[in-house]
Amino acid sequence: MPYIFDELEDPIWRMLSSVKRPSRYAGGEWGADGGLAEGKERSSICLAFPDVYEVGMSYLGFQILYNMASGIPGVRVERAYCPWPDAEAYMRENRMALGSLESGRPLSSFDVVGFTLQYELTSTNILTMLDLGGIPLKVSERGEKGPIVVAGGPGAFAPEPLVPFFDAFCIGDGELLLPDLLSFFPARSREDVLRGLAKTEGFYVPAFHEGGSVRRRVLMDLDGGFAPSGMIVPSSEIIHDRVGVEVFRGCTRGCRFCQAGVVSRPVRERSPERVAGIARDLLVMSGYDEVGLVSLASCDYSGIERVIDLLGPDLSAKNFRLS
Numbered sequence: 001m002p003y004i005f006d007e008l009e010d011p012i013w014r015m016l017s018s019v020k021r022p023s024r025y026a027g028g029e030w031g032a033d034g035g036l037a038e039g040k041e042r043s044s045i046c047l048a049f050p051d052v053y054e055v056g057m058s059y060l061g062f063q064i065l066y067n068m069a070s071g072i073p074g075v076r077v078e079r080a081y082c083p084w085p086d087a088e089a090y091m092r093e094n095r096m097a098l099g100s101l102e103s104g105r106p107l108s109s110f111d112v113v114g115f116t117l118q119y120e121l122t123s124t125n126i127l128t129m130l131d132l133g134g135i136p137l138k139v140s141e142r143g144e145k146g147p148i149v150v151a152g153g154p155g156a157f158a159p160e161p162l163v164p165f166f167d168a169f170c171i172g173d174g175e176l177l178l179p180d181l182l183s184f185f186p187a188r189s190r191e192d193v194l195r196g197l198a199k200t201e202g203f204y205v206p207a208f209h210e211g212g213s214v215r216r217r218v219l220m221d222l223d224g225g226f227a228p229s230g231m232i233v234p235s236s237e238i239i240h241d242r243v244g245v246e247v248f249r250g251c252t253r254g255c256r257f258c259q260a261g262v263v264s265r266p267v268r269e270r271s272p273e274r275v276a277g278i279a280r281d282l283l284v285m286s287g288y289d290e291v292g293l294v295s296l297a298s299c300d301y302s303g304i305e306r307v308i309d310l311l312g313p314d315l316s317a318k319n320f321r322l323s
Ligand code: SF4
Pocket: 251, 252, 253, 254, 255, 258, 259, 260, 261, 262, 296, 297
């Protein structure tokens, strides 16, 4: 029987009727335009989150980097998440490659695939995504073609267990590292990019590392740094289903056992005026009615009362909620 809609000829659409929570793979969310509305593509990056959609879409870091990359001229930015086992089985059975949500491009066709290492339990998901995306698992098996596979986030501070699988590690704040990474494209060869990154502060490139420690890149002035003016609004429920605005980095408590507190030192606060401005912009742009103040310990934010004062009129007049 012929399909009623042409879309049903697309293998992705056929998969959607066979898996749980098809919205995980549908894409098309508000704000997910990937940048590069016009002009020539100079570089492409796929932000890859090694967990399912509703977990990955709750990660504020990718919202910031996506918004930032989509504003860089010539850069195409897209996203991929780890499929749930039912979708993975369907893809393997039907020989489908893992592609981005925006265009379905296989991971292997991007210039850069950038994973975030939020917790070690997802390490095996990274291998699943590389394999499904058509990228050889090991650096030693990758030829001249194919993307540079990089990793950032807290897990990149202890990179050695994952060295066989990543071409480079990004150490520090993504707002500083991402533009430097993309500046190497278009490139003559993978080796040119990796040699260039190895000489750039904040990048650890195991194949070309000449010894010594890698200095972490730290964005000291959050007010002066990049602030997102847009976000991707999921079309189905996710775990943190609201606008998120980062109020500070680091943590005032300094618990000795805490990796997150140590790798994000020192404490750097965003001003209440900036926090309120970003919150207002994103609430209007997204249609959400709730904004969360995000950090490692937001109750320690010294500007919290001022933010409430500044947002108060909007909170009461428009029934916005603050969490
Ligand atoms: S994030 Fe929590 S555990 Fe870590 S230093 Fe801050 S208060 Fe301590």
